[in-house]
Amino acid sequence: MNDPRVAQSSFPRISAETLHAYVRAIWEQAGSSPREAELVADHLLAASLTGHDSHGVSMIPRYVASVGDNELKLNLHAKVVRDAGAVLTIDGVKGFGQVIAYEAMELGIERAKRLGICAVGLHGAHHIGRIGHWAEQCARAGLVSFHFVNVAGDPLVAPFGGTDRRIGTNPFCAAYPRSGRPPLVLDFATSAVAFGKVRVAYNQGKQVPPGALIDNAGRPSLEPKVMIEPPVGSLLPFGGHKGFGLASMCEIFGGALSGGFTSHADTLGTNHAIINCMLSVIIDPAAFDAPNAEAEADAFIEWVKASPLASGTERILEPGEAERLTRADRETHGVPVDPTSWQQICAAALAVGMPAEQIERWATHLQ
Ligand SMILES: NC(=O)c1ccc[n+]([C@@H]2O[C@H](COP(=O)([O-])OP(=O)(O)OC[C@H]3O[C@@H](n4cnc5c(N)ncnc54)[C@H](O)[C@@H]3O)[C@@H](O)[C@H]2O)c1
Structure with a gap:
């Protein structure tokens, strides 16, 4: 593998x-x-x-x-600050992201089951970790979901064509539940490599793949130390302008639309902790007139898996x-x-x- x-x-x-x-x-x-x-x-x-x-x-x-x-x-809970039916705005009150996001998803799942769809704007939670976990929570309830997340005020990634840190590693995630089988779960950081993986390479004295890093002067580098030892450089977005574009929408949907904040001069260094904001759109697939949806999804997966290796x-x-x-x-x-x-x-x-x-x-x- x-x-x-x-x-x-x-x-x-x-x-x-x-x-x-x-x-x-x-x-x-x-x-x-x-x-x-x-x-x-x-x-x-x-x-x-x-x-x-x-x-x-x-x-x-x-x-x-x-x-x-x-x-x-510790021991804080997700706080609904605006309830507009199929749109919920939730304050994460800097509580444990693993609790706050769980509770935010529970609220969104209940609404999506009742109304067919729910958009949950969660802001100001302490680090909510692996986003796939939240998509899996929705999938266990039989619901489709997609999630745009920003790492508010903690930029590590250079914009496409830029040379310094302006954007978070902003993950994007989407999941599709399937009856009797595990859901399809797409979940990745929009940087070419996650920062944690650069730190591991640094500790192990290894290089990172080409296209992942630039140094402080904007020159491409394979050396993880450019992210650890001052003067620090930047991660690059995955997929050039496309990853940069997706990272930007994560910043705006996740950070701005949720009632939280984005990365810019006024928000840099306002916190030492990792603060995440997330826009989650949770949909009941049964609300569509699409009786063949799962069979079509299955046929597509089978088709792509049959490609010559x-x-x-x-x-x-x-x-x-x-x-x-x-x-x-x-x-x-x-x-x-x-x-x-x-x-x-x-x-x-x-x-x-x-x-x-x-x-x-x-x-x-x-x-
Ligand atoms: N909370 C935060 O602030 C934050 C920030 C950044 C990343 N993250 C999390 O970090 C985690 C790691 O992100 P990443 O960018 O290193 O992920 P990654 O590069 O490992 O990509 C993972 C995705 O690619 C798919 N995948 C992996 N190998 C594959 C292959 N050979 N063929 C086809 N598909 C394959 C996986 O199923 C998954 O959907 C994610 O869970 C993300 O949510 C969180």
Whole structure:
């Protein structure tokens, strides 16, 4: 399979159940209610299981630092600030994104089931992590969804033709549910590579693929250090002007239309934490006069998968399939955690007051 994430399997592994329990224990120790700790553990573990390690349990140290800085507030809930029927505006009140986005989707799902469609504008949530998780929540309820997200006031990506950071890594996500089978889930950052993957390359002394980075002077670079060591450069959007265009619409739909804010001179550095805003459009497919929709979708997927394979390709993957394959591997063999991330997670556990002996007991499960 042509998925580079599988290459990480040489790291020590821990069972999904044990890692989930450890993450839940860390957040309960930090002061989260049992429900909040459970939702955060569900999300972080699911991201790690799907292979998106940059958005999984390795985020714990960053979140603990945000709690310490009083940027991330525990035990808060999504607050509806305007209810216009099929359009909801929700304030994320800088609460735990993993709780706020879950609650925002629950509200949107209920409306979409009742009215056929609901647009949810969520602003000001602390980092909402892997966006596919929210699309999967909608898909479990039998609903189609698409999501435009901005990383408000935290630009890392240069515009097409520009040479400095002006845009967030703004993810786009869309999902299509199918009866009796997993949904199709498209979910990616609009930067050529996610920042977390650049950080991993830096830690491992590796280069990044061509077309992903420019240095501070706007020159193309393969060296991840240009994003870490000052004077810092920028990520590039994926797909040239097309990725730049999609990233811009994520900024405007996600950041502006949701009642939140976009990245510009007045909003730079207004927060240390990662703040996400998201426009989610949730649709009940049964509301269309389209009895053949699922059969047509199936026929299309079957058609594209039957294409003769390019050399070096084992199979053609439908949207979401790479994540499912990684999840199947990790559910069976455990979740690989690199030693640096494990050490940082344990340091975070200590920082929230978990006794050292307890942390050592969790560590014995890593093999
Ligand atoms: N909350 C935030 O602020 C934020 C910001 C940026 C990214 N993210 C998240 O980071 C995660 C990682 O993003 P990314 O850009 O690194 O994702 P990526 O480059 O791994 O792309 C993932 C998408 O491509 C599909 N895919 C992967 N390999 C494929 C193949 N060989 N053939 C066909 N399709 C394939 C996957 O099914 C998935 O839909 C996403 O979950 C995103 O939501 C979050």
